[in-house]
Amino acid sequence: MPDSPLLDALKRAAGDPAARPEFYRQLLAAEVFVIGHTEPDDGGQAPAGTGQVSIAQWQNGDGEPVIPFFTDLEALQRAIDGDQNYLALPARSLFEITAGVGLVLNPRSDHGKEFYPEEIQSLLEHGTNSPPDVHHTEAGTGVLLGQPSEYPTVMVEALQRLLPDYPEVQAAWLCLMSEAGDSPRQSLLVGLGGTDLDDARRAAGSVIADTAPEGRAVDLIVISGDGEDHQLASYLRDETTPFYERRPPSTPTQDDGRPWWRRLLGGDRD
Secondary structure, three states, rough: OOHHHHHHHHHHHHHOOOHHHHHHHHHHOEEEEEEEEEOOOOOOOOOEEEEOEEEEEOOOOOEEEEEEOOOOHHHHHHHOOOOEEHHHHHHHHHHHHHHOOOOEOOOOOOOEEEEEEEEHHHHHHHOOOOOOOOOOOOOOOOOEEEEOOOOOOOHHHHHHHHHHOOOEEEEEEEEEEEEOOOOOEEEEEEEEEEEEHHHHHHHHHHHHHOOOOOEEEEEEEEEEEOOOHHHHHHHHHHHHOOOOEEOOOOOOOOOOOOOHHHHHOOOOOO
């Protein structure tokens, strides 16, 4: 039996950080399975879709309570012994009614993932596993820009695989930013060029959170190209080479009626 679309997305995400934003998108739109049952509010029999939901809890390796949930029935059946009641419900609803508790997807399977409460909250609020970290530079702070001595290859290559899925992104740049002042700070700076980049920015932020060099802060800015870009955007656009550029669509070659071998050799028409 072929994998469910959500399980297939989970497998891709496990091996490629660039595939994780799409997995989170599919997860939030998917129906998932939990071990549990519906309890009627009045002690009688609960009609379908009504009553209170009772969901099983397990313990993780640290002895903390977690709620198991599953991409499909096959994954659920592999994880349990004997017959147990189960429910199907939207993943977003599951996250909302279990707020504050950790969850684990597809336990006892080859492909699974543990979700922490903060991560679930970020998924509900932002659609990604990592909330955006807003950094403000104080007016008058000295900023030095250049290229990093240790290039973040893993992060850049993951972004290069991600960005073709977002046609609104025209280009992406990278540099190293050093801020002076009372609290000196150094970070990598990624710039995305294009318009209407909210979805692309969130996806790129998720990939960056998973692939940034250990201990290295990464800032993400949007370059609109409207002539009002600040110093950072101007440096990236004008003095660095993009690590990603969207290729323009190719123009199909018009068939002039000659046989393919005559077109190849440049022969005249018959």
